[in-house]
Amino acid sequence: MNLALHNQQQCLDQLGTAVASLGSDAFYPALCQAFTCFAEVSDLLFLYFPDQQRPQCLYSNLANEDQYALQVSSYINGPYIFDPYYQASLKGAANGAYRLKDIAPDNFKKTEFFRHYYKATHVNDEVSYITALPNNQHLHFSISHAQPSKLFSVKTLGVFYSLSHIITELLSKHWLLQDASSRPSNNEQPDKPNLNQALQQALKQFGSTLLTPREHDVLQLVLHGHSNKAAAERMSISLSTVKLHRKRIYQKLDISSQAELFYLFIDALSSAKASDSGDPLQAYMNVS
Incomplete structure (x- = not known):
């Protein structure tokens, strides 16, 4: 069995654990584990976009505080409005896997958002599973390449795309199965402007x-x-x-x-x- 097929089999095995964890706190870590089977994968983020509010990070595998501050904290405090993935959600993108280079504007790499976010975080290739939730809410499961100068291989991208329906369905099902108290609350205070x-x-x-x-x-x-x-x-x-x-x-x-x-x-x-x-x-x- 070649490496790509071996990684794919490992990923599928780990997805079984994620399925068994639906509705529990173990779900996001289990889903992350399924994708760390691929040597090309490094940073994994689950971002929740409430309707008309700034996003929240539900889970990430970023162990370094500086990384988290750069890739998450700085993102959710404003620049996310220029994110092609966020813009795609606003425009009603269908549930699925999207590669950054395929949905970003043609001059995106010359924008200051790219220079200060993607270039600063050393993310050169990214795939994100976009999942629509009830009441105009969205989940994004972001997968970044482990090496800044590298792109995902054709075989790895093929696996990501082949899992598109499964992953988005799992994300949607997990959201519905969670206890209401476990879901993220609105992050805006009632007395503060949105x-x-x-x-x-x-x-x-x-x-x-x-x-x-x-x-x-x-x-x-x-x-x-x-x-x-x-x-x-x-x-x-x-x-x-x-x-x-x-x-x-x-x-x-x-x-x-x-x-x-x-x-x-x-x-x-x-x-x-x-x-x-x-x-x-x-x-x-x-x-x-």
Whole structure:
């Protein structure tokens, strides 16, 4: 039996343990164990996305506190809104396994989110099982490659994809079988503004008071990592028109790069009040 088949058999054996653990606290560790049979796999995360709230980490195999702070804590405190997996869930992606390179915008690796999150965490290849839960909630089971410079092999990816229906069904079934008291509670305090809603609103409105509607559409696509060509295709306009819009955006905002645009958004967020529902850039410009 070759190594790939041996690893696959080990994985299937461990999945039996996960099935036996459905509804209990042992489920996530057991499911992790099934995937650590593959030498290519390192970091494993289970992220829960409540409706209209920031995510929570349900379980991870990250033993190092610095790793956890970088890969989890920093992620859930804001940057997750730029995550292609999160955006895919918002858009109603079907349950299944998704590879980062296949769902990310074409210019994603040039975004500041990629540079400060994926590059900083040394994650070069990632597969995530996206599972929809009742009431607009989602679970993401993220699997990262053990070596930053390597990609998952075709055989390993084949196993991941072949298990897609099984894994998402297990995640869904476990959620339903858990005792209600064992499920994660809402992470927002009743007397505090909802961070997720504030971030989503700020992103949606960013630049809307200073730009034309078309320029604002281009800005949104650029922030999420789409190239000029991809933006032109999505907006059904010519490439030259997108370039002109982008040039005018940079002129109006007094910036010269996509990196500066990202940091302008971050700076504008820091100036906006949590109760604001308008363009955070307007408040920032008034203070600057």
